[in-house]
Amino acid sequence: MRHVSEYRTDDVAARLAERIAALVEPGRRYQLMEVCGGHTHTIYRHGIEDLLPAEVELVHGPGCPVCVIPMGRQDDAIAIAERNEVIFTTFGDMLRVPASHGSLLDAKARGADVRIVYSPLDALRIARENPDREVVFFAIGFETTAPSTAVTLLRARAERVANFAVFCNHVTIIPALRAILDSPDLRIDGFIGPGHVSTVIGLRPYRFIARDHRKPVVVSGFEPLDVLQSVYMLLRQINDGRCEVENQYARVVREEGNPQALRAIAETMRLRTTFEWRGLGFIAQSALGLRPELASWDAEERFALAALRVADPKACQCGEVLKGVIRPWECKVFGTACTPERPIGTCMVSSEGACAAYYNYGRLGRRRGRVAAAARAVP
Amino acid sequence: MTDEAERQTLARIEARRRRPRRRLTEEHVTLAHGAGGSSTHALVETIFLPAIGNELLAPLADSAVVACGSDSRLAFTTDSYVVRPLRFPGGDIATLAVNGTINDLAAVGATPLCLSAALIIEEGFPIATLEQLAGSLGAAAREAGVPIATADTKVVERTKADGLYICMAGVGVVPAGLTLDPAAMHPGDRVLLSGTIAEHGMAVLVARGELELEAEIASDTAALHGLAAELLAATGGVRCMRDPTRGGLATTLNELARAAELSVVIDEAALPIRPVVTGACELLGIDPLYVANEGKLVAVVAATDSAAALAALRSHPLGRHAAIVGEVRAEPPGMVVLETAFGGTRVVDMLAGDPLPRIC
Numbered sequence: 018m019r020h021v022s023e024y025r026t027d028d029v030a031a032r033l034a035e036r037i038a039a040l041v042e043p044g045r046r047y048q049l050m051e052v053c054g055g056h057t058h059t060i061y062r063h064g065i066e067d068l069l070p071a072e073v074e075l076v077h078g079p080g081c082p083v084c085v086i087p088m089g090r091q092d093d094a095i096a097i098a099e100r101n102e103v104i105f106t107t108f109g110d111m112l113r114v115p116a117s118h119g120s121l122l123d124a125k126a127r128g129a130d131v132r133i134v135y136s137p138l139d140a141l142r143i144a145r146e147n148p149d150r151e152v153v154f155f156a157i158g159f160e161t162t163a164p165s166t167a168v169t170l171l172r173a174r175a176e177r178v179a180n181f182a183v184f185c186n187h188v189t190i191i192p193a194l195r196a197i198l199d200s201p202d203l204r205i206d207g208f209i210g211p212g213h214v215s216t217v218i219g220l221r222p223y224r225f226i227a228r229d230h231r232k233p234v235v236v237s238g239f240e241p242l243d244v245l246q247s248v249y250m251l252l253r254q255i256n257d258g259r260c261e262v263e264n265q266y267a268r269v270v271r272e273e274g275n276p277q278a279l280r281a282i283a284e285t286m287r288l289r290t291t292f293e294w295r296g297l298g299f300i301a302q303s304a305l306g307l308r309p310e311l312a313s314w315d316a317e318e319r320f321a322l323a324a325l326r327v328a329d330p331k332a333c334q335c336g337e338v339l340k341g342v343i344r345p346w347e348c349k350v351f352g353t354a355c356t357p358e359r360p361i362g363t364c365m366v367s368s369e370g371a372c373a374a375y376y377n378y379g380r381l382g383r384r385r386g387r388v389a390a391a392a393r394a395v396p
Numbered sequence: 397m398t399d400e401a402e403r404q405t406l407a408r409i410e411a412r413r414r415r416p417r418r419r420l421t422e423e424h425v426t427l428a429h430g431a432g433g434s435s436t437h438a439l440v441e442t443i444f445l446p447a448i449g450n451e452l453l454a455p456l457a458d459s460a461v462v463a464c465g466s467d468s469r470l471a472f473t474t475d476s477y478v479v480r481p482l483r484f485p486g487g488d489i490a491t492l493a494v495n496g497t498i499n500d501l502a503a504v505g506a507t508p509l510c511l512s513a514a515l516i517i518e519e520g521f522p523i524a525t526l527e528q529l530a531g532s533l534g535a536a537a538r539e540a541g542v543p544i545a546t547a548d549t550k551v552v553e554r555t556k557a558d559g560l561y562i563c564m565a566g567v568g569v570v571p572a573g574l575t576l577d578p579a580a581m582h583p584g585d586r587v588l589l590s591g592t593i594a595e596h597g598m599a600v601l602v603a604r605g606e607l608e609l610e611a612e613i614a615s616d617t618a619a620l621h622g623l624a625a626e627l628l629a630a631t632g633g634v635r636c637m638r639d640p641t642r643g644g645l646a647t648t649l650n651e652l653a654r655a656a657e658l659s660v661v662i663d664e665a666a667l668p669i670r671p672v673v674t675g676a677c678e679l680l681g682i683d684p685l686y687v688a689n690e691g692k693l694v695a696v697v698a699a700t701d702s703a704a705a706l707a708a709l710r711s712h713p714l715g716r717h718a719a720i721v722g723e724v725r726a727e728p729p730g731m732v733v734l735e736t737a738f739g740g741t742r743v744v745d746m747l748a749g750d751p752l753p754r755i756c
C-alpha cells in the first residue's frame with residue numbers, strides 16, 4: 018500500500034539495523050526515551066526492539082494521552098455521562114479507563130448513553146441531531162487533538178449549537194518533558210520527539226532540551242522505519258557529542274508547526290494554572306481549559322462537578338512507568354492484578370500505553386540483539 | 397539476551413493467564429463480553445460452563461459432534477445474528493445468518509443437512525424490509541443447497557429490539573472416520589487461510605456511515621461447506637479447521653494455540669489482505685487481525701500435505717487467494733506470535749474487548 022509499505026520494508030530495516038549496530042560502543046548503555054505513545058505502539062507492534070543492539074534501551078515516555086488523565090477527571094467524566102439528559106461522546110480508548118467506580122464501559126452497561134466518536138465533529142453532529150439532549154464531548158489529548166476540539170468549538174459557536182459542551186482535558190507536552198528532565202531518578206541519553214504534536218507546535222519548543230539539558234532530540238514519524246532512523250540519528254548525535262533538535266519527520270513536520278492550528282487553539286483555550294497528571298502529579302501550566310467567553314460550551318461550567326483529587330490505587334505504578342523510571346513488567350501488579358481485561362492503571366488501557374503495548378505485543382522472551390549481533394559478525 | 401527478572405515475570409503472567417477463571421469481576425454485562433475476545437471467554441468459563449457444561453459442549457468448537465446410532469455422527473450448532481446495519485455491501489443479516497451457520501458446520505468437517513431460523517422482530521419494522529430479508533434468507537439457503545427446515549417468529553415491543561435479530565441452528569453429518577481436533581496439531585504443521593482477511597468487519601463499519609469514510613469494501617459472507625469438502629477430499633492431513641469470525645484471525649489462532657498447548661507463528665508478509673482494507677484499518681487504527689471474517693476458513697494441515705491442501709483451496713472460487721500464513725511450533729506454548737514484515741516479532745494476544753460495536 019502506498020505511503021505505508023515503503024516505511025515497513027525489511028531489507029531497508031536490516032540495513033539501518035546494521036548501521037545502528039556499528040554506531041554502538043559495546044558495553045555502553047544508551048537510554049532513549051520515545052516521548053509519544055504512538056511510538057511505543059509502533060515499537061511493539063513491529064517488534065523494533067528485535068532489530069536493536071542490546072546496548073540500546075527504549076524507555077517509554079509520558080505521551081499517551083489516555084494514560085495521563087487522573088482518576089478524579091475520569092470520575093467527573095462518568096458523573097457527566099450518568100446524567101439522564103446527557104449523551105456522552107468519547108474516543109473509544111477512554112471507555113475502559115478505570116475510575117473510582119468502574120469505567121465508562123461499566124457506566125454504559127448501567128444505562129448511561131455513552132457513544133464512541135472518531136472526531137469531535139461527530140459529537141457536534143450528534144448534538145444537532147438530538148436537540149432535546151445535552152451532548153458532551155470528552156476532549157483528551159496533546160496538541161495533536163486540541164486543534165480539532167478547537168475547530169469544533171468554533172463551529173458550535175458559529176452555528177449556535179446550544180446543547181453541545183466540551184469536557185476539556187487537553188494537555189501540553191512541553192511541561193511534562195520539563196518535569197521528566199527535572200526528575201532526579203532518571204538518566205536519559207536522548208529523546209525520540211513526538212511527531213504529530215510537532216506538526217502543530219513545530220520544533221522550537223524542544224530547543225531547551227538540547228540547550229539547557231544537553232540532550233539530543235530527534236522528532237520522529239510513526240512508521241517503524243521512521244523510529245529506527247530516529248534511533249540512528251540520535252546515536253549519531255551522541256557519538257558526535259552534538260545536542261541538537263533534528264527533524265526526521267520532515268515530510269510532515271515544519272519548523273514553525275501549524276500556525277493556523279495554534280491560532281484555533283489560542284482562540285478557544287487558555288493555559289490552566291495547574292493540572293494533575295496521572296502518576297506525575299500537578300504540573301504548572303500544563304493543560305488547556307476553555308476560554309471564559311466559551312463558558313456556555315464548557316462542561317465544567319455547565320455541570321456541577323466534584324473535581325476531587327482521587328489518589329491512584331496504591332499498587333499502581335503508572336507514574337513510574339510514565340516517567341520511564343521502571344519498565345512495564347517491573348510494576349508490582351503488571352500482568353497479574355492489572356491486565357488489559359481488568360486494568361488497574363491507565364497505562365494498561367490505551368493501545369498507546371506502555372503496559373498495554375508490552376502486554377499485548379511484547380510479552381515475549383526477547384531475542385534482543387539478534388539482528389545486530391548478526392550484523393556485527395559480518396566483517 | 398533476556399533479563400532474568402523479566403523472564404520470571406513473563407512466566408508468572410503466563411501461569412496466571414492460563415488458570416481458569418472462577419468468577420467475573422464485573423457487576424454488569426458490557427459490550428466487551430460480546431466481542432469474542434478474552435472477556436467473552438471469561439463469561440463462558442465463569443457463567444455458562446459451570447451452569448450448563450457437559451461433554452458435548454466441552455470442546456467449545458464451532459459445532460458439537462453428537463453420536464447418532466452406532467456409526468453416524470451429527471454436527472449441531474447454533475448462532476444468533478444482531479448486525480447493524482441490517483444490509484451492507486456484500487450481504488445482509490439474512491445471508492450472514494445462513495452462511496454463518498453453515499460455516500460452523502463446515503468447520504467441523506460436516507456436510508450440512510438443514511437449518512432453523514427464529515426471527516425476533518421489533519414492533520414497527522417495515523413489512524417491505526422484512527419481505528426482502530426473508531427473500532434473502534431463502535435465496536442464501538437455496539444457493540448453499542441447505543434448506544431452512546423449521547422457523548419461528550416473535551414480535552417484541554418497540555425499542556425492545558434493534559429492528560430484527562435472527563437466531564439460527566444447523567445440523568450436519570460428519571463423514572465416517574473424520575476427526576478434526578486442535579489436539580491433533582503437531583509442531584511443523586502449516587496454517588492455511590482460504591483468502592483475504594478483515595473484509596466483513598470493515599464493510600459493516602464503513603456501511604454504518606458514522607465515520608465519514610468511504611471505501612469500497614464488501615463483506616466476504618459466503619457458505620464454506622463446498623470449500624471445506626474440497627480440502628478434506630484432497631488431503632487426509634487436515635488436523636482441524638476454524639471459521640475466523642468475531643474476534644478475527646487473531647482470536648481464532650489463539651483458541652487453537654491454547655487448545656493444542658502449542659505456538660502458532662504467523663508470517664505477516666504472507667497474510668492476504670486487500671490494499672483498501674489495509675488502508676481503512678490504518679486510518680481507523682484497527683488491527684485487521686482482529687476484524688471479523690464471514691467467508692474464510694483457517695485450516696491446520698500436516699506439513700507434508702500443505703502443498704496439496706493449498707492447491708485444493710486455490711482450485712475453489714472461494715479459495716483463490718488462499719495462502720500458507722503460518723506454522724505450528726512447540727514454543728512458546730499457548731501463544732500466537734507474529735513475525736512482522738519489518739523483521740521483528742510480537743505477541744498476538746486475544747483482545748479483552750473490542751472498540752467496535754457489534755458486527756455479526
